[in-house]
Amino acid sequence: MKRLELQKVLTEIKGEWVQGELPTTITQVVDDPSDVGSDKTLLFDCYHQIQTWRFDSYKNCVIVTEDSESWSKMSSDHAVVRVNNVHEAYHNFVRYYRGLFTIPVIAITGTCGKTTTKEMIAHMLSKKYKVQSTVRSKNDPLFNLGYLLGIDNDTNVAVFETAVGKKGDLLRSCRFFRPNIGAITNIGIDHLNKFASHDEYIQAKGEMLPGLQYTGTLVLNTDDENIRKIDLTSFKGSVVTFGFSEQSAFQIMNIKTQENGTSFSLRFEHLTHQLFVPGYGEHNVYNAVAAIAVVYSLGIGIDEAGEQLRFYQPLPGHMNVLPGINGSVVIDDSWSSNPTSMHAALNVLNDLAQGRKKIAVLGKMAALGKFADEHYARLGQRLVDQKIDVLITRNSIAKDFAKYALRFGMKQEQIYTCTEINEIERILRKLMSEDTIVLIKSSMKDYKIENLVKNMTC
Secondary structure (H helix, E strand, C coil), rough: CEEEHHHHHHHHHEEEECCCCCCECCCCEECCCCHHHCCCEEEEECEEEEHHHHHHHCCEEEEEEEHHHHCCCCCCCEEEECCCCCCHHHHHHHHHHHCCCCEEEEECCCCCCCCCCCCHHHHHHHCCCCECCCCCCCHHHHHHHHHCCCCCCCCCEEEEECCCCCCCCCHHHHHHCCCEEEEECCCCEEEEEHHHCCHHHHHHHHHHHHCCCCEEEEEECCCCHHHHHHCCCCCCCEEEEECCCCCCCCEEEEEEEEEEEEEEEECCCCCCEEEEEEEHEEEEEEEEHHHHHHCCCCCCCCCHHHHHHCCCCCCCCEEEEEEEHHHCCCECCCCCHHHHHHHHHHHHHHHCCCCCCEEEEEECCCCCCHHHHHHHHHHHHHHHHCCCEEEEEECCCHHHHHHHHHHHHHHHHHHHHHCCCHHHHHHHHHHHHHHHHEEEECCCCCCCCCHHHHHHHH
């Protein structure tokens, strides 16, 4: 982070020195006592945790608190700053720190593809610029402060993944990052356990507009019927569209599956560009074009972005196609699972099968609440329609895939319902051969699935 003058910070947060010796500058700001590491740290006691920690831990930091009990048992050597409201002071600091920089800041959201799109953007920009970004798929708002403070005097551009687990999440993240470019990759089905209806979930994704303060640049997937439900009449900035539709500013055409990825044409302003993305499936082309649209708004040409795109490496667990045991092929899409990404993964399985026996290893789809049964039923039908040869489910919730697949016509001998990873492994070792392709798809909370992928691949 940028080195800060403490007195200037105290003015911004309306802090009053109480006791101890204050440093002239600070080089670290945290809101969790366990993160204190610098001898010039400012600790916001937002969660009133410091009473549960050893006081010696705070000898080298300045504590910002509203609670007199937080320092009543400390020696006078501990530096303490009192504020009327520690949460308000914390957010005043965030506003102050973000205001020190005038760089482009990009916010990415979507039911699926936001991590990949964010990674592609960072990769395309990294050749010319120093980029600050969220790490992998770690998009919990708890990480926001650390990501914001990762911006310093050398940073040229920042790109942040902004997730929606409940209403207000996206807007809160935007208040941290204050983006001037926003992108919505798609709006499908996820996190419905926190919403009364799917329309509420769509509205929560639409928080990108006030997150941009209704200005700046908004990049949208024009093919997505749910994105088209967002009311854009209040948006005063520039709207950039991408998709297959002829009305899209960045129009996708001629997708072809090739070795190690997918080729496609991209038409923009009457010119057509031939591009390649190192990933499979139509959804990955959407991600790539969303990323290209974003970096184009920052002055990166389409051909230049496309050349960088060729060298992009997908993150582990994000639709990786790997050599499997016994000459088989494994599609590792084990990072996360929801109905939208499940349909995309099954599309890739079908595209790459090329006559091979198709095996789907499916874990649960998380966070669907009262809508779960409906979506397990739809996917059970999809498994049958797509003629999956073998279905293996992992844990009791995922058994619903099997229940509906049986109901819609899959035979009992094609289905295995398992609890333990080693049980799945034993079954796969008997089934996998050079004539087999296996999709492994699960929720990010199923950490053991990584071991299955490792043991089933070469």
